[in-house]
Amino acid sequence: MEHGEKNITIVDDQGNEQLCEVLFTFENEEFGKSYVLYYPIESKDDEEVEILASSFTPNEDGENGELFPIETDEEWDMIEETLNTFLADEDEE
Incomplete structure (x- = not known):
C-alpha cells in the first residue's frame, strides 16, 4: 500500500481476496x-457503499505495504471527521 494507489486487494480471515478502490489516503500526525x-469495487450501483478504513505502513520498496486495523475509538472519531470533511468538499464541487 502506497499513498496515491487507486486499487488494493484485501484478504479476509478466510483467505478470500476482494478488490477495492481507494477513496483517499492521508497521514495523521497526532497518531503518527x-x-x-x-x-469494494463489486458494490452494485443501487447499493449503499460501505466505506472501510485501515492504517497502513508503506514498504520501503514501494510495493505491497501492510494494512492494520483501526485500534481505538479516538482513531475512528478522527477518521469519521476526516471522511465527513472529504464528502462535504466533494458535494461542493
Missing part, C-alpha cells in the same frame, strides 16, 4: 500513522 479509506 497513514490511513486509507476504501470500498
Whole structure:
C-alpha cells in the first residue's frame, strides 16, 4: 500500500481476496500513522457503499505495504471527521 494507489486487494480471515478502490489516503500526525479509506469495487450501483478504513505502513520498496486495523475509538472519531470533511468538499464541487 502506497499513498496515491487507486486499487488494493484485501484478504479476509478466510483467505478470500476482494478488490477495492481507494477513496483517499492521508497521514495523521497526532497518531503518527497513514490511513486509507476504501470500498469494494463489486458494490452494485443501487447499493449503499460501505466505506472501510485501515492504517497502513508503506514498504520501503514501494510495493505491497501492510494494512492494520483501526485500534481505538479516538482513531475512528478522527477518521469519521476526516471522511465527513472529504464528502462535504466533494458535494461542493
